[in-house]
Amino acid sequence: xxxxxxxxxxxxxxxxxxxxxxxxxxxxxxxxxxxxxxxxxxxxxxxxxxxxxxxxxxxxxxxxxxxxxxxxxxxxxxxxxxxxxxxxxxxxxxxxxxxxxxxxxxxxxxxxxxxxxxxxxxxxxxxxxxxxxxxxxxxxxxxxxxxxxxxxxxxxxxxxxxxxxxxxxxxxxxxxxxxxxxxxxxxxxxxxxxxxxxxxxxxxxxxxxxxxxxxxxxx
Numbered sequence: 001x002x003x004x005x006x007x008x009x010x011x012x013x014x015x016x017x018x019x020x021x022x023x024x025x026x027x028x029x030x031x032x033x034x035x036x037x038x039x040x041x042x043x044x045x046x047x048x049x050x051x052x053x054x055x056x057x058x059x060x061x062x063x064x065x066x067x068x069x070x071x072x073x074x075x076x077x078x079x080x081x082x083x084x085x086x087x088x089x090x091x092x093x094x095x096x097x098x099x100x101x102x103x104x105x106x107x108x109x110x111x112x113x114x115x116x117x118x119x120x121x122x123x124x125x126x127x128x129x130x131x132x133x134x135x136x137x138x139x140x141x142x143x144x145x146x147x148x149x150x151x152x153x154x155x156x157x158x159x160x161x162x163x164x165x166x167x168x169x170x171x172x173x174x175x176x177x178x179x180x181x182x183x184x185x186x187x188x189x190x191x192x193x194x195x196x197x198x199x200x201x202x203x204x205x206x207x208x209x210x211x212x213x214x215x216x217x218x219x
Contacts, residue, residue, distance in 0.1 A: 011049035012056075018043060019053055023062050023073055024131065026171060034063065034071040076165060078216060085212040087160045091153055092141075092208060096188060097201035099147035103192050107147060111192070114140045115185040122182045130170045137166065140185055144204075169211045180210050 019039070022028045034054060036047045043050070054071045057063040063071050076084075103111075118136050121129045141161070145154050173181065184207035191200035 011045050012052040015039070015043055015045055015049045015053035016056055019057060020060075020062065023057070024134075026168075028073050030073050030075040030168075032073045034073065036070070081165065081212070081215050084160045084165060085208060085216075088157065089205060089208050089212075091157055092145075093201035093204040095145050095148035095150060095153045095157070096204040097197035098150055098153075099144050100192050100195055100197035100200050102147045102149055107143070108189060108193050111140065111143060111189045112186075114143070115182075115189050118185055119182050122178060124175055133170055134166060137170070137185075144188070165215065169215055172214050174214075177210060177214050181207060184210070 019028070019034070028034070036050050036054070040047045040050045054063055054065065058065045058071070062074055064074050065071050114136055118133055118140070121127065121136070122133050145157060148154070170178070184203055187203045188200050188207070191197075191203055
């Protein structure tokens with residue numbers, strides 16, 4: 001790789017990190033236009049790394065690329081959110097219930113550690129870190145889905161578990177809704193330790209219902 005290519009790669013990564021953080025933090029609102037020229041000038045970069053960053057963000061679902069209209073921060077309508085949660089409510093409790101039959105003690109310890117970490121950093125106060133919470137939450141749900149050993153379920157859910165929706169959910173929660181969400185993780189682990197798939201699936205349904213109420217009500 002030439003030095004020019006290395007510099008270009010670093011510039012693209014910088015643009016990607018800057019834009020991703022601005023979108024996830026809400027500094028760039030849903031529907032906001034993302035002009036290559038304006039972004040390049042703000043970051044002190046050429047348009048090429050900015051264009052590459054926008055393409056990668058589109059693959060992550062954070063940005064929409066429209067022919068002849070440029071890029072915008074992804075916007076989810078009430079109908080979009082209803083559709084996302086309809087699919088998740090139909091499939092994710094089932095996947096969680098299946099995990100009870102396959103989770104080993106080591107798996108449960110890992111899930112317990114994730115649930116405890118989320119409780120710790122999600123509590124109100126100066127140590128609260130919602131961005132880190134998003135990452136831990138994604139890991140928790142991914143591990144549950146892997147334990148279900150159901151590739152068809154995993155493939156179907158991959159199309160609807162949108163990072164922007166999850167991130168905005170955490171940022172929209174009031175303290176009580178967030179506390180319920182974090183407590184659900186711990187209860188799911190307790191249900192799995194008991195080998196009770198029905199209990200685990202029921203808690204996941206409550207967990208998703210809590211998130212849906214927050215997100216749809218916001219609309």
